[in-house]
Amino acid sequence: MASGKCFTDLPDVLLLEILSYLNIEDLAMSVQHVNSHWQNVSQDSSLWKNQTFSPGCKMTDEEIARHLRNMPALQAFCPSGRINTEVIVDTLCRYCIDIRHIEFKYFHELSNSRLHEILIKFPNIEKMCIPFPIEDQLHFADLVGQLQKLRIIIFHAHNVPVADGVLRAIADGCPSLQCLDLGFGIFQNQDVEYFLEKKGQQLLSFCYRGYMSNVAHRFLTECANLEYLVYEHCNEDLPSTDIQCLSKLSEMRNLTLIAIKEDQTRNVSTIFKNESMSKLITLDLYLCDDFDGSSLAVILTNCPQLQRLTVRDCALTDYGFQYIGNCKNLQLLDTAGCSLITDKSMEYVGAGCPNLNHLYVAQCYQLTNKGIEYVCSGCQKLKYLSIQGCPETTDDVMEHIFKCKQLEVLELSCNSHLSGIHFPLIPSNLVHLNELRVHDCFSLDEKCMSKLKEEMPHLLIVGNYTKN
Numbered sequence: 001m002a003s004g005k006c007f008t009d010l011p012d013v014l015l016l017e018i019l020s021y022l023n024i025e026d027l028a029m030s031v032q033h034v035n036s037h038w039q040n041v042s043q044d045s046s047l048w049k050n051q052t053f054s055p056g057c058k059m060t061d062e063e064i065a066r067h068l069r070n071m072p073a074l075q076a077f078c079p080s081g082r083i084n085t086e087v088i089v090d091t092l093c094r095y096c097i098d099i100r101h102i103e104f105k106y107f108h109e110l111s112n113s114r115l116h117e118i119l120i121k122f123p124n125i126e127k128m129c130i131p132f133p134i135e136d137q138l139h140f141a142d143l144v145g146q147l148q149k150l151r152i153i154i155f156h157a158h159n160v161p162v163a164d165g166v167l168r169a170i171a172d173g174c175p176s177l178q179c180l181d182l183g184f185g186i187f188q189n190q191d192v193e194y195f196l197e198k199k200g201q202q203l204l205s206f207c208y209r210g211y212m213s214n215v216a217h218r219f220l221t222e223c224a225n226l227e228y229l230v231y232e233h234c235n236e237d238l239p240s241t242d243i244q245c246l247s248k249l250s251e252m253r254n255l256t257l258i259a260i261k262e263d264q265t266r267n268v269s270t271i272f273k274n275e276s277m278s279k280l281i282t283l284d285l286y287l288c289d290d291f292d293g294s295s296l297a298v299i300l301t302n303c304p305q306l307q308r309l310t311v312r313d314c315a316l317t318d319y320g321f322q323y324i325g326n327c328k329n330l331q332l333l334d335t336a337g338c339s340l341i342t343d344k345s346m347e348y349v350g351a352g353c354p355n356l357n358h359l360y361v362a363q364c365y366q367l368t369n370k371g372i373e374y375v376c377s378g379c380q381k382l383k384y385l386s387i388q389g390c391p392e393t394t395d396d397v398m399e400h401i402f403k404c405k406q407l408e409v410l411e412l413s414c415n416s417h418l419s420g421i422h423f424p425l426i427p428s429n430l431v432h433l434n435e436l437r438v439h440d441c442f443s444l445d446e447k448c449m450s451k452l453k454e455e456m457p458h459l460l461i462v463g464n465y466t467k468n
Contacts, residue, residue, distance in 0.1 A: 015041050024051045028070040043073040045098075052101070057081035065091040076101035078129075079108070089114040093121045100149075103129035106156035112136045119143040125150055126176075132157035132185050141166040145173020152205075153177065157185030167191035171198040179205035179228070189213045196220055204228065209258070211235055214242065221245040232258035244270040252277050256284040260291075269298035277303060284310040296320025306330055313337035321345040325352025332358040336386075339364065343371035350378030357381050362388035362411075369393055373400040380404055386411035388437075398422035402429035413439035413463055420448040427455040439463035 010018070019031060019042060027047060032039035053074055055064045061084045068074070068091045077092060077099060085108055092099070099122040104110055112133050119125070119140075125147055132155045133140050144150070153170070162185045170177070171194055180195075180203065192212060196203075196219035203223050209232035212220070217238060220231075226249050233243075243260065247270065255277070260268055268291060271277065280303045285291060291314040300306075300323035307329050316338040324330070330353045335341060341364055349356065356379040361367060367390045376382070382404040387393055388411050395418060401410065402422075407430050412418055418441050426433060436452075436459060438444060444465040453461065 012041055016044060016046065019047055024053055024071075027051070028053075028067055032070065045073055045075075048073040048075050052076040052078055054078045054080055055083070061087050064088055068092055069095045071095070072097050075099060078103035080105070082107065085110050085114060089118060093117055098122070098124055100124055101127040103127075103154075104131060104156075106131050106158060112140070115140065116143060119147065123147060123149075127152040129154040130156065132160050132162065132183065134160060137163040137166050138169065141169035142173075145169045147174060149176050150174050151176050152179040154179075154181040154207075155183040155185055157183035160185050162187045162191070164188045164191060167195040171195040174199075178202060181205075181207035181230070182209070183207075184209050186210060189216065192216045193219060196223065201225065206230075208232070209234075212238075214238055217242060218245070221248050223249065225251055227251050228254045230256040230258075233260050243268060247271045247273070247276040250276055250279070252280055254282040255280060256286070257288060258286045260285075260288040269295040272299050272302045275302045279305060281305055282308040284308075284312075285314060286310070286312045288314050290315060293317035293319030293321070297323045300324050300326050303327070308332040310334040311338060316341055316345075318342055318344040318348075321348040324348050327353070329355060331355055334358075334360040335364060336360055336362040337364075339366065342366045343368055343374065346371035347374040350374035350376075353379055355381060357406075358384040360384075360386045361390065362386050364390055365392070367392060369397045369400065372397050376400040376403045380406070382407055383432075384409045386437075387415070388412070388439075389414040391415070391417070395419055395421050398425070405430070406432055408432050409435045409437070411437040412441060413437050414441075416440060416442050418443055420444040420452075423448045423452050426452060433459060435460045435462065437462045438465045441465045 022031065027042055032042040053067065053071060064083060065087060072095055074096045075098060102118060102125060108131060110131055112135055115133060126149050128150060167187060168191055177199060193216045196216055200219055200223040203226055205228035206226060207230035211234045229252065268288060283306060293316055296316055297320040304326050306327040309330060312334060317340050333349065333356060346367065359375060359382060372387060372393060380403060383406055385407060393415060399422065402425065410433060442465060
């Protein structure tokens with residue numbers, strides 16, 4: 001005070017350190033209006049590197065535009081609600097200098113001219129999630145190919161026919177590209193083959209949902225550095241033995257396989273033999289015909305690092321689950337729609353998965369209270385539990401659920417016989433519960449529900465549980 005200095009005279013190094021604790025709203029709408037010095041410092045790129053402007057549904061176009069005008073150093077723009085893209089993109093390109101990450105959802109109506117304006121205005125884009133254009137696709141692909149720093153492309157394409165040559169143009173450009181998600185676009189076989197042959201060795205992530213030729217499949221299995229793969233298989237002519245060539249992807253961390261046909265499913269387990277995918281952390285299998293207990297046993301034996309396992313709508317039996325104790329780090333298990341598993345499977349889970357925090361056993365019709373007892377006794381770290389559509393469970397299942405003191409989300413939907421007689425004990429036993437889902441639980445006692453709401457006003461109760 002004696003020297004005449006004040007807070008606004010802080011040196012830039014200290015001021016940057018203080019401002020680094022502020023959120024994007026404060027940086028844009030408060031700090032820079034203090035004085036010119038603070039305005040200049042508040043636009044330092046280090047403050048905006050990890051900031052994302054993601055306006056939601058409650059923000060009007062006018063409010064979004066006003067924020068953008070105060071964000072010249074913004075690097076990531078990802079609107080989550082509906083917007084007037086003509087107005088917003090015009091403001092974005094006019095006031096923001098160096099966008100690195102931009103994301104528009106499939107429902108955002110983005111004209112070709114605005115899309116081209118973004119690509120030309122921001123040549124340093126590193127990640128781009130956009131709806132695939134319907135027209136002028138080759139010109140669009142040429143512009144994308146010129147982006148030297150682009151690492152990630154995600155196309156929100158829903159059954160959009162894609163012109164021949166689009167992936168070729170991207171493959172011939174984009175020297176930094178590592179991750180590509182083709183959405184549900186209908187791409188030309190030769191284009192997919194060319195892209196995988198040209199870019200395969202630098203790909204870390206690839207998502208494809210559609211017909212893939214035998215040649216493209218072979219190139220896919222040669223992507224030696226691939227760590228993340230989503231593969232919805234639509235080629236019934238692929239030889240059943242070819243599916244096992246995916247075992248060459250030894251760096252795989254996250255694998256999703258969808259709709260593998262019956263004769264090919266028999267070879268799915270061979271992908272994992274001899275610990276060929278021992279680094280796998282997440283495995284998701286959906287609608288894989290004839291994927292049974294013995295197939296699961298091979299996976300659990302050879303993938304000890306698994307933390308997340310989803311096997312939905314598969315013909316699983318109890319046999320495979322006896323090996324689940326090999327995966328001591330398993331945190332999420334989803335067996336929705338596996339109607340053949342019984343309480344025995346849950347006994348194995350309860351004994352072998354002490355770190356499980358997320359369990360989804362919806363539509364596992366043979367599970368009873370006993371199966372849930374096994375799980376809740378052995379997996380007391382559970383934070384999310386769904387026993388939606390398990391008709392053999394009764395009101396007394398709550399006595400076992402009360403053992404999971406850390407539970408935050410409980411789903412009991414589609415259990416029409418549930419009366420809720422034990423619900424009054426929820427406030428004293430499940431103190432961390434913040435969401436209860438009871439869709440189509442029409443036998444729930446309204447007095448019990450009213451008392452629960454009164455004692456746990458923070459609890460979000462989702463679903464219709466009274467008949468009109």
